Amino acid sequence: xxxLSFDVTHIYTSTDGIKIPLVISFxxxxxxxxxxxxxxxxxxxxxxxIGQMLGIDVEAGEPKSxxxxxxxxFETYGHLVIIEFLGITLESIVYFAKFPxxxxxxxxxxxxxxxxxxxxxxxxxxVFLSHLT
Amino acid sequence: MAPIQxxxxxxxxxxxxLPDEQKARLLEEMLQHELGSxxxxxxxxxxxxxxxxxxxxxxxxxRATAPESAASVQNSGPRRRPDPAPAMEWLxxxxxxxxxxxxxxxxxxxxxxxxxxMEVYAAAEADGAYLPMIDYIEPAxxxxxxx
Numbered sequence: 230x231x232x233l234s235f236d237v238t239h240i241y242t243s244t245d246g247i248k249i250p251l252v253i254s255f256x257x258x259x260x261x262x263x264x265x266x267x268x269x270x271x272x273x274x275x276x277x278x279i280g281q282m283l284g285i286d287v288e289a290g291e292p293k294s295x296x297x298x299x300x301x302x303f304e305t306y307g308h309l310v311i312i313e314f315l316g317i318t319l320e321s322i323v324y325f326a327k328f329p330x331x332x333x334x335x336x337x338x339x340x341x342x343x344x345x346x347x348x349x350x351x352x353x354x355x356v357f358l359s360h361l362t
Numbered sequence: 363m364a365p366i367q368x369x370x371x372x373x374x375x376x377x378x379x380l381p382d383e384q385k386a387r388l389l390e391e392m393l394q395h396e397l398g399s400x401x402x403x404x405x406x407x408x409x410x411x412x413x414x415x416x417x418x419x420x421x422x423x424x425r426a427t428a429p430e431s432a433a434s435v436q437n438s439g440p441r442r443r444p445d446p447a448p449a450m451e452w453l454x455x456x457x458x459x460x461x462x463x464x465x466x467x468x469x470x471x472x473x474x475x476x477x478x479x480m481e482v483y484a485a486a487e488a489d490g491a492y493l494p495m496i497d498y499i500e501p502a503x504x505x506x507x508x509x
Contacts, residue, residue, distance in 0.1 A: 242454045245500070246507065250446030252493065260483075261446065261493045263453075270509055278464070278479035282496065298508050313443065329479065332500050333507055 235348055235357035237315045247349070247356060249336065251314035253323070255283040262334060264314075266347075266356065270337030271295070273312075273323045274305060279334060280325035283310070287325045295324070304328075312341070317360045319344050444469065449495035461501040466494045 241248055247266040252259050253275070260282045264275070274295065280287040290306030297303050305324035312319050321340030336342070348357030448469035456472075466473040466486035473494055474485030486494040500507070 242450055244454075248450070250450055250495070252443060259493065261444065261449075261495045263446075263450075263495075263497050265507075267509065274509070276479075276498065278498070279496075281480060282483045295509075303509075332498060332504065333509075335509060 233346070233348060233357075235346060235359045237317065237358040239315050239356050239358065241354050241356065246333070247351070249314050249356070251312055251336075253279065253283065254311040254313070255285055255308060258283045264312075264334035264336040266342075266349075267335040267337050268342060268347075270335045271339060272307075272337045273321060273335060273340040274303075274331070274337065275323050275325050275334040276331040277326040277329045280308070285325065288327065290325065291322075293324055312336075315358060317345070317358060319360070444493050444495075446495060449497075453495075453497060453499065457499050458502055460499045461504075462499070464496065464498050466491075466496050468492075468494050 239249065248263050249266060250261070250263050252261045254260075260279055262279055264273070272293075272295070277287055285308055287306050287308075290308040292304070292306055294302040294304050304327040306327065307322045307324045310321065310323045312321055312323070319341065321344070323340060344361055346357075346359040346361055349355075350357075449467040452467055452470045452472070453465075460475050463475045463477055464479045464482040465475045466482050466489070468486075468489065468491035471491075473489045473491060474482045476482050479496075479498070483496055486496060
């Protein structure tokens with residue numbers, strides 16, 4: 230059996246997903262919000278509104294289209310931001326939705342999961358995290 | 363007062379890491395609790411606690427009258443972050459009442475809510491709370507989320 234150890238244990242209270250409180254920063258502005266851990270999402274995708282709150286010119290970022298499970302394309306723009314959560318700080322590319330209305334911020338593989346050791350026991354509503362350096 | 367057990371060190375550290383405002387509130391609550399028990403042998407602890415509350419309140423007061431100090435903190439390395447737990451608990455308890463709206467929370471205090479994200483954000487900025495939690499609450503009748 231592998232022997233895993235983690236720096237952070239977090240019990241989430243949300244019943245609709247693995248919701249993690251976070252602070253996202255860009256250019257000296259910061260917003261406290263939340264994101265959902267989403268191992269099935271290839272990248273971190275945040276709502277357009279959060280980008281606006283950070284003062285980001287969303288469409289000035291690196292354009293990238295995603296293919297949601299429901300089909301079609303989801304247009305976003307990538308920006309380098311700082312995400313702080315549960316005592317861990319990451320500098321990551323986050324893709325902001327082109328249009329307002331995304332219901333959730335997604336913490337996906339690139340930019341989040343790939344920088345962590347991540348354990349999950351959903352039965353106990355618990356995530357275990359360590360920052361890989 | 364009972365001696366501190368080894369397992370309580372983490373809790374103490376968490377309490378000490380709280381922002382001053384929350385620390386003052388915590389100490390105030392502890393003080394009220396201890397006053398309620400009014401055991402004679404708690405008196406030295408009560409005195410210490412009361413002094414700590416007074417010191418913290420003084421520190422908060424001086425910070426409130428010197429807003430430029432907040433800007434200097436911003437440039438002096440990692441800042442203390444508000445504990446998100448009260449806001450997350452508020453969201454858990456009140457989501458059904460504010461479905462389809464953005465909310466701004468200062469801990470467990472609702473600052474503003476509404477369907478327009480930027481209006482809610484502006485209200486939170488105007489309130490002056492340090493780093494309020496800004497979150498969207500999904501409508502109660504929203505279909506289960508899949509991206």
